Amino acid sequence: MAETFLFSIAERVLAKIVHLSVDEVRLAFNVKTDLKKLEDTMISIKAVLLDAERQQHQNEKLRLCMWKLRNIFYDAEDVIDDFKCEALRKQDAINHPNINNLKVRVLGSFCLPLSFSLKMSHKIKDINGRLGELATEWNSFDLRQCDDSRHVFRRETISFVDSSDVIGSDEDKENIISMLMKPSEDRNVPVIPIVGIGGLGKTTLAQFVYNDDRVTSLFPLKIWICVSEEFDLSRLLKLIIQSINKEENCDDLTLEAVHACLRGLLNDKKFLLVLDDVWNENQAKWVELRNLLRSTDGFSPSKIIVTTRSLKVASMMSSIPSYMLEGFSLDDCLTLFTKWAFNDGDERHHPNLTRIGEEIVKKCKGVPLALRTLGSLLFQKTDESDWIYIRESEIWTLQQHENDILPELKLSYKHLPSHLQRCLAFLSLYKKDEIYYSDKVIRLWMANGLLEYPNQNQEWEDVGERYLNELLSRCLIQKEKDFCLYFTFTMHDLVHDLALDVSQKECKIVNSETETKLVEVPRILEEIKKVQTIIIQDASVKSKVIHESLINLCFSKFKYLRALELRNSPLTALPNSIGTLRHLRDLDLARCEGIRELPRSFYKLRSLQSLNLGGTGLKQLPDSVQRLIELRHLEITVTAEHLKEIRAGCWTSLQYLKLNWCIGLECLPEGMQYLKSLRTLVLFRCGSLVSLPRSLKFLTKLEHLEIVRCFRINLKMELEEEEDKDLQLSLKTFSLLGLDDLGDLPRLLLQGSSSTLQQLRIKHCLELSVLPVWPLNLTSLRELEISSCHYLSALPEGIDRLTNLRKLTIRGCPELSKRYRKNRGEDWHKIAHIRKVVIKD
Numbered sequence: 001m002a003e004t005f006l007f008s009i010a011e012r013v014l015a016k017i018v019h020l021s022v023d024e025v026r027l028a029f030n031v032k033t034d035l036k037k038l039e040d041t042m043i044s045i046k047a048v049l050l051d052a053e054r055q056q057h058q059n060e061k062l063r064l065c066m067w068k069l070r071n072i073f074y075d076a077e078d079v080i081d082d083f084k085c086e087a088l089r090k091q092d093a094i095n096h097p098n099i100n101n102l103k104v105r106v107l108g109s110f111c112l113p114l115s116f117s118l119k120m121s122h123k124i125k126d127i128n129g130r131l132g133e134l135a136t137e138w139n140s141f142d143l144r145q146c147d148d149s150r151h152v153f154r155r156e157t158i159s160f161v162d163s164s165d166v167i168g169s170d171e172d173k174e175n176i177i178s179m180l181m182k183p184s185e186d187r188n189v190p191v192i193p194i195v196g197i198g199g200l201g202k203t204t205l206a207q208f209v210y211n212d213d214r215v216t217s218l219f220p221l222k223i224w225i226c227v228s229e230e231f232d233l234s235r236l237l238k239l240i241i242q243s244i245n246k247e248e249n250c251d252d253l254t255l256e257a258v259h260a261c262l263r264g265l266l267n268d269k270k271f272l273l274v275l276d277d278v279w280n281e282n283q284a285k286w287v288e289l290r291n292l293l294r295s296t297d298g299f300s301p302s303k304i305i306v307t308t309r310s311l312k313v314a315s316m317m318s319s320i321p322s323y324m325l326e327g328f329s330l331d332d333c334l335t336l337f338t339k340w341a342f343n344d345g346d347e348r349h350h351p352n353l354t355r356i357g358e359e360i361v362k363k364c365k366g367v368p369l370a371l372r373t374l375g376s377l378l379f380q381k382t383d384e385s386d387w388i389y390i391r392e393s394e395i396w397t398l399q400q401h402e403n404d405i406l407p408e409l410k411l412s413y414k415h416l417p418s419h420l421q422r423c424l425a426f427l428s429l430y431k432k433d434e435i436y437y438s439d440k441v442i443r444l445w446m447a448n449g450l451l452e453y454p455n456q457n458q459e460w461e462d463v464g465e466r467y468l469n470e471l472l473s474r475c476l477i478q479k480e481k482d483f484c485l486y487f488t489f490t491m492h493d494l495v496h497d498l499a500l501d502v503s504q505k506e507c508k509i510v511n512s513e514t515e516t517k518l519v520e521v522p523r524i525l526e527e528i529k530k531v532q533t534i535i536i537q538d539a540s541v542k543s544k545v546i547h548e549s550l551i552n553l554c555f556s557k558f559k560y561l562r563a564l565e566l567r568n569s570p571l572t573a574l575p576n577s578i579g580t581l582r583h584l585r586d587l588d589l590a591r592c593e594g595i596r597e598l599p600r601s602f603y604k605l606r607s608l609q610s611l612n613l614g615g616t617g618l619k620q621l622p623d624s625v626q627r628l629i630e631l632r633h634l635e636i637t638v639t640a641e642h643l644k645e646i647r648a649g650c651w652t653s654l655q656y657l658k659l660n661w662c663i664g665l666e667c668l669p670e671g672m673q674y675l676k677s678l679r680t681l682v683l684f685r686c687g688s689l690v691s692l693p694r695s696l697k698f699l700t701k702l703e704h705l706e707i708v709r710c711f712r713i714n715l716k717m718e719l720e721e722e723e724d725k726d727l728q729l730s731l732k733t734f735s736l737l738g739l740d741d742l743g744d745l746p747r748l749l750l751q752g753s754s755s756t757l758q759q760l761r762i763k764h765c766l767e768l769s770v771l772p773v774w775p776l777n778l779t780s781l782r783e784l785e786i787s788s789c790h791y792l793s794a795l796p797e798g799i800d801r802l803t804n805l806r807k808l809t810i811r812g813c814p815e816l817s818k819r820y821r822k823n824r825g826e827d828w829h830k831i832a833h834i835r836k837v838v839i840k841d
Contacts, residue, residue, distance in 0.1 A: 003421065003503070003506075005070075006070055008421065008450075014039065017038070031120050034128060037128055038124060038127060041128065051143045051146050065141070067505070069131075072127060072131060082123075086116055088629070089582075091629065092627055095627075155277060157207075167328075167336045168368070172205050172325065173205065176194070183301070190302055193323065194306065194325060195308055195311055195324050196475060197309060197409065198309060198405075198408040202307040202309075203307055210222060210274055220271075221244065222272045223271060226276045227275050227277055231282070241262055269302075271302045273302070277307060278317070279310065280313065281313055283316050309475055326366070330362075336371045336372065337357060338375075340371065341357060341374075341378045353384065360391050369405045370395065372404075373404040373405040374395070412475075413502060419451075421502070422450050422506075423450050426448065428503045430537075434491070435489075436490065438465070438486045438488070438489065439461075443586050443633055444563050446460050446586070447610065449562070459655060459679075460632070477495070484761070533563040535563075536565065537565075537567075547570055547571060555581060561581050562586065567590045568591045569592045571594060573594075573597075573599070574602075578601060579600075579601025580604075583607055585607050585610065587605070587610070591615035595617055596617045597618065603625075606627075606630065609630055613635060614661070620640045620643075621636055621638055628651075629653065631653060633654075634651070634657050635656075635657075643669050652677060657675065659684065660682075661684065663687045664688055665688055666689065668692065673699070676698075679702060680702075681699075682708070683708065684706075684708045685708065687710065690712050691713065697727055697749065700729060702731060704733045705733070705749070706733075707736055707739060708737040711741060712741055716743070717748040718748065719751070729753040731749060731750065732753075733758065733759040734757060734761070735759075735760075735763075742765040750775065750778065757778050758780055758781065759783040760778070760784050767791065771795065771796050772796070776801050776802060779804060783808075783809075784809070786811075799830055800830055806834065807836045808837045809837075809838045809839075810837075
């Protein structure tokens with residue numbers, strides 16, 4: 001059932017009101033009272049929203065009222081953002097390079113026109129009026145205040161399982177039993193975590209292991225506890241006692257007495273304890289339970305199995321790697337599905353249904369509970385149309401019961417904080433089997449206002465990275481590959497179904513796989529009232545005319561658009577009307593090769609935070625882009641030999657700059673020194689670039705520098721001035737990939753980052769024959785990778801001085817491989833102190 005996300009929206013709007021600057025409010029001097037009234041009303045509504053969200057599925061009137069509130073809250077957010085847009089317009093007018101000083105003083109001394117103030121006053125009064133009209137209905141629901149702690153439903157599981165019913169878990173069972181039989185190395189490693197998404201069979205595997213005869217003989221005492229939602233120490237100890245001795249009544253005992261009773265029952269006994277379905281992420285609670293168990297004699301040879309959906313829980317409870325459950329093989333999937341869809345042997349009489357069943361099985365992507373759910377829906381149904389309906393339907397649209405796959409997965413969703421619920425739902429905008437890019441996802445979250453305001457010394461991007469790590473730890477997304485500056489991840493199809501289910505009124509997916517359907521898209525968009533993000537995928541093969549009409553419709557209809565992705569678009573020009581999208585924060589025009597120039601109105605996109613012009617046909621970056629002072633992420637491709645000089649005061653918020661396929665670019669502007677906030681600089685396939693400007697030494701926040709396939713570049717940058725010796729830079733990662741003429745490293749930048757540099761990668765630098773000695777001053781270096789540098793024959797003398805170096809990788813370097821081979825190379829002893837050494841020919 002679709003969610004309203006009302007609590008999250010209210011949090012965001014209130015945060016924006018609080019963060020309105022004095023200047024922004026002053027722009028509309030007569031709205032201060034109305035703003036305060038709006039803030040107070042929203043605070044009182046937000047106080048009971050969590051209770052409303054929990055009751056909405058049982059109260060249709062409440063649910064409808066919440067949808068009305070949602071629309072009002074979105075309108076309030078748009079109005080608050082209008083203040084920011086107007087402040088940016090004023091600042092742009094003051095900063096414009098062609099304006100004279102007198103005009104600057106005049107503009108700076110006056111508020112903006114009265115018309116703006118009156119318009120804002122009218123809009124806020126209207127919003128307050130609409131909230132007032134809903135007040136009586138809202139108050140009638142008698143909602144209560146409650147905190148934002150997320151809970152899952154209390155569930156019960158038992159230890160018994162009929163082994164004849166278990167399919168596809170034999171290998172996993174043997175692996176877990178092997179771990180149980182292995183002697184404990186110390187008193188801190190008895191916990192074996194089994195981790196995976198809901199419905200993957202964690203409990204079934206634990207039951208399978210628990211009931212194996214070898215385990216029974218190995219552990220004279222076995223205890224099964226379903227922990228579920230409440231990790232309460234007293235409750236768990238009592239459950240353990242009752243599991244050991246059902247006649248023991250300890251309901252009225254104090255915690256001290258309960259502990260004494262447990263110690264008496266466990267002393268001198270070797271036991272296996274299964275803690276099934278653990279959600280608790282409070283380490284103190286776990287440590288308290290562990291220490292009480294540890295105080296009993298015989299704890300060391302005992303073992304604990306934990307099943308959880310959270311890698312964070314697993315790492316908190318155990319120091320050994322988590323046992324990650326994978327999906328079933330196709331054969332096991334077919335066997336399990338057939339078991340639930342047919343009576344024994346009946347499948348032989350319905351070969352046509354079996355063929356359809358094979359296609360249905362593929363939808364489940366190896367998850368046993370999904371197979372059981374769909375199989376049960378088809379049990380005793382022999383009409384082919386019923387099977388075709390299940391095959392053609394999305395899983396999230398099918399009717400399901402409490403213990404079926406979607407409700408089971410939804411427990412993970414309900415356990416998320418409200419802001420993460422919206423972020424997860426947002427991922428449903430992309431297709432199944434999508435490869436997500438972490439940096440792109442974070443920017444889209446930012447554009448849609450889904451991130452909390454960062455703490456001091458944090459950036460918005462850091463908050464987004466924290467959100468992704470949280471979703472990773474809960475197994476709701478899976479990391480595919482780490483690329484140093486970003487990582488790719490995927491989402492299981494069933495989790496994507498979950499995201500689609502909860503986001504139905506927030507996100508709209510319009511299929512356009514045929515030309516006919518694409519013609520219908522404008523009509524569908526005409527029916528939608530509010531749109532903040534538009535992602536047009538697979539546009540490269542579509543009609544240019546239809547595409548232009550679609551873009552024009554978006555620009556004219558959705559004035560509050562926050563993000564627009566037009567990758568691979570056949571467009572040859574953007575309409576000048578794009579300047580009306582003054583709330584636009586993320587514009588992605590990657591690989592729009594037909595676009596040669598930007599419209600004159602482009603400078604009006606003052607709210608733009610992310611602009612991707614990589615792979616376009618632009619000849620030069622126009623001045624209008626430098627006027628976008630909110631830009632944080634910029635990727636550009638130009639055919640010009642020189643970039644326009646960067647002026648002081650431009651791009652002061654820029655965090656990320658990538659020059660992509662600027663094949664004619666010969667040098668970077670010295671004005672790079674003005675990019676004081678820059679944290680990442682990427683130079684990709686700039687084949688004519690010959691050097692870096694020394695002005696980079698002024699970029700004290702630069703953390704990541706990556707240079708790829710810049711064949712002519714010479715990086716020799718020696719210390720020249722007295723001030724260079726005490727340079728304090730912040731580089732953390734430095735990557736050189738495919739630099740054919742590389743003969744040296746930039747001493748100025750690297751030695752200035754000697755106390756911060758953690759990773760150095762040098763790959764496919766064919767002419768590099770010797771590394772300088774001075775990198776031995778990089779005392780913070782943790783990871784060094786050297787690949788395909790065929791002429792490099794030795795590492796610098798004294799490499800053992802790099803005491804923080806944890807990983808050394810040497811690939812495709814014949815001389816280095818031979819010289820530093822473990823226990824055989826003549827210089828192995830020089831790197832033997834490094835914790836992890838990987839050498840591959």
